[in-house]
Amino acid sequence: MTPKFLIYLTLVAMLVVFSAPAAEGTFILLACLARSPFCPFRSTTPICPGTGSTYSPITRECA
Secondary structure (H helix, E strand, O other), X not given: OOHHHHHHHHHHXXXXXXXXXXXXXXXXXXXXXXXXXOOOOOXXXXXXXXXXXXXXXXXXXXX
């Protein structure tokens, strides 16, 4: 087998795997675990500088 054939075979296998309905959920899970910007559940809450301080959305300041 030539390397070119193996690359094509791998690409076809990847297309088959990612065409499955579960592939989208797996991609989202891996993106969130890796803290990727592709994760749809990333928080937009600002991060307060320093340790132990939390952001209050009511007063809009770090407390």
